[in-house]
Amino acid sequence: MTTFDAIIIGFGKGGKTLAVELANHNWRVAVIERSNKMYGGTCINIACIPTKFLAHQAKQVQVKEVQDPKVQLAHYDQAIQQKDELTAFLRQKNYNNLAQHENIQVFDGTASFVSDHEVQVTSNKEITILSAPRIFINTGAEAVIPNIAGIRKSQHVYTSTSILDKKKLPKKLAIIGGGYIGLEFASIYRQFGSEVTVLEGGPKFIAREDRDVADAVYDVLSKKGIDIKLNAKVIGLKDTQEGTVLSYEVAGNAEELHVDTVLLATGRKPNVDGLNLEAAGVKLDERGAIQVDAHLRTSVPHIWALGDVKGGLQFTYISLDDYRIVKGDLFGNGTRHTADRINVSYSMFIDPPLSRVGLSEEEARQKGYSIKVAKLPAAAIPRARLIQETDGFMKAIVDADTNKILGATLFCAESSEVINMVSMAIQMEQPFTFLRDHIFTHPTMGEALNDLFFSIKA
Template sequence: MNKFDAIIIGFGKGGKTLATELANRKWKVAVIERSKKMYGGTCINIACIPTKSLAYQAHQGEDYIEAVHNKDQLISSLRQKNYDNLNQNENIEVINGEASFLSDHEVQVKDAGETKILTADKIFINTGAETVIPTIDGIQDSKFVYTSTSIMDLKELPTKLAIIGGGYIGLEFASIYSQFGSQVTVLEGSSKFIPKEDRDVADAVLQTFTKKNIEVKLNAKVIGMKDVKDGTVISFSIDGAIQELKVDAVLVATGRKPNIEGLNLEAAGVEVTDRGAIKVDPSLKTTVPHIWALGDVKGGLQFTYISLDDYRIVRNDLFGDHSHTTNDRDVVPYSVFIDPPLSRVGISEEAAVEQGLEIKVAKLPAAAIPRARLINETEGFLKAIVDAKTNKILGATLFCAESSEVINIVSMAIQTGQDFTFLRDHIFTHPTMSEALNDLFSQIK
């Protein structure tokens, strides 16, 4: 039996950062990872970094096969760097294998027929999330169905690609593969396109997709699929009418769920929510006080920067004044890396109206920004929502080039309680996309 001060299950962003923190405090730490291809976690290996690598190269007009090769080299390098960062620390032991609880202090690790039993005073679960595979006739047997992970390993560009699910992950892949040259069809079961966004934003994104020959079919209920010689035929219904679509690749993008399978949480007394996520309090403690959960496995927003903040919360809980909790996350920005990227922070116009708030709305076309014209990326617009009574910024949606950078400026202004005049009158460098915030907020009277 191996005794540690801390066991971390999962090599994700929150877990790996915490491991270094604890090791630097002279804790003896075990980091368990079931796959050697997942050192560093979801973001580095199968999500943020590889998808953004492909998105960037597609935007630059790179050849698909070369782009995949470049992506693989990048991921391999980052994965090795992450492994070395932990493995070379004398206080950290990286252990490969499947982890499962034996009790609230004991974890069993199985790998290639070998079993180890580890014990620790404190345990941290950082096992991430996994793709949800819907119940569709023929989906399990098809040779042409891929997840967001496996499709990026295709060495040949699909001629015709169907994406089941019109959420943000599906839209990113639609944009990427369309730019590489695939004929893309998105099958979305809802009657509303990106329902969390305002309708003017959703309409603008849909128009942009249409210009790029990405077909979006709403109210599309996928019934089944059947493989043929060189692809698969998808059957789906729209308003009761059955249609068929033949493609040579299908991407399943119907969401992700917390990865708790095999952990045997019951043995530790760790409870889960009705959505299958590990139940945590604002300090990320589970229902067992000496066991914490970080990252996607606890449910909620699935972003690597949330996992990093989870680490900060746990660090503060262990060594600080317990002041930093999940209750501090009123303002979290996000970006969807379509072309141009869609970024948002705070509430939408529709949400503000539903809450009965008195608001002022400003909009600015991207074509009015000198930087957008300079780089020849004039698609989209910027939109801001301001509280008419307090002059506080309630939210902003940026559908324009470089919005993933600019949105962080708006986020900080909201987080620090600035009036809209702060961004209206701020001195930005020129020519940049961020200086458009001057013009956007100048429209608020």
């Protein structure tokens, strides 16, 4: 048995950042990662970085208005190669950052608890028992595989992880699930030239957004040639020589869809299988996530959970903030906690991107606020005209009694950057006039916040 000051299970954003922090405090740290393809975590290997890189490359294809299938295939092949090079570079960099630290030892293998202080690491070569007074779980999440007939036998079904390794551009792609992950892939592959059909089981398109926002996104994606079907219940799949036949129902009517590729975008679940949490006394919640308190301690006080494995928002920047909470708990005053996350912004990287922070109009009304609503078409923004990306609009919700910004939804070019300015204004509890009267550079999408909030009377 080898003893460390801390064991970190998983090489994700929170875990890897914490490992360096602990090591810099002269702790001896063991980091366990089951796959050498996941050094650095989900974000850089199978999520944020590769998907947004492909989204950027796909957009370049669209700008060129490429119609020749051979040219489209060549663009896709080049994009996949460049994506692989990028992730390989970042993966190696992340590995070196830890492995070359004198106080960190990286173990390749599968981790499982033996007790609340001991973890077994199983690799192809050997079984090793590690022990530490403090343990941190950062194992992320994995794709949910729905119970659909034929789905596990099909040779043409991919998850959001495995499709990133697909070398050949799909001709006809069916995406099961119309959430944010599904729509991002729909936008990417349509712009590369695939025929894309999205099958959403629910009656509402992107249900958590206001209907004017959802309708605008639906219209833009439909105009790009993405076929979106609501209330579509997938019954089964059956492979053929050409691909697969996907059977589904809409309002009780049976339909079939012939495609060569199927993407499952039906959600992700905490990755706890094989950890043997029972041996450590770590409890799960009703959704299968690790239970944690406001400081990310599990039911066992000397074991913490960070990132997607604890449930909640599945963003890499949340995992990074988890590190800040644990750092403060261990070395600071412990005042930072999960309840601080009142207004967390997010972006869906379709084209144009959809970004949001705070309350929607519908949510604000449900909570009983008296509100003012501001809207500005993207076509009215000089920068949008300049870059020839005029789809969408900006929308903001303001408390009529206090003039504080309650939320904003930006469906326009570069919204993933602009939303951060709105988020900071909300966090600082500034009135909407703070952004209305701020001096921005020109011509930028950010300066449109002047015009957006100018439409509201103080």
